[in-house]
Amino acid sequence: MSKVVVISGTPGTGKTTVASILAKKIKGIHIDLSNLVLKEKLYKEVDEKRETVIADLDKLLPKLREIIRSANSPIIIEGHYAEIVPSKFVNVAIILRTHPKELEKRLKKKNFKESKIRENIQAEILGVCSYNALNAYEKEKIYEIDTTSKTPNETVNIILEILEGKGENYKIGKIDWLAVLEKEGTLSYFFE
């Protein structure tokens, strides 16, 4: 079975950008879960208010299993709910993190509406994707990278180091935006 790398993170942290560069570098298969779900109609309903679809895991998981079982090259699966990929298939899980202020800029650039920017920034501050990964995978498999002042290429190089077993500095648990924002005195700005 091929090696599977899961990349999760709040929207705007850089999953798609990083996964596509990484896939080219390691000649891997890049799976963007949101795209796959839309393209193959693997959703159960459309959430009009939040302008998103709700993936149907009964359809999505068999599809992923099929892709993983038939692949001859490494697979990079990315999405903000990538922890749905069953642990037994996953070699490494990477969570991309971004300082809330920078994330706000990136999401504005992506033309997200105000309420969605707010929801995503709050999720990033509370570490929702990291929490979900911890519930899904053994801690030893999970790494976090702060992309705030890195380029996509630098982020990819760190992932390559992690894949070579040199990811000690990126083990999950070191990034805490709550503490950072409290120190900066900006926490209330994001929750008012």
Ligand SMILES: Nc1ncnc2c1ncn2[C@@H]1O[C@H](COP(=O)(O)OP(=O)(O)O)[C@@H](O)[C@H]1O
């Ligand atoms: N270190 C970095 N890693 C990844 N993306 C970055 C980085 N720095 C800036 N960016 C920018 O942030 C944006 C991330 O968008 P995208 O890759 O679509 O995120 P996601 O798939 O997580 O929603 C891109 O415009 C990308 O160029």
Ligand SMILES: [Mg+2]
């Ligand atoms: Mg994306």
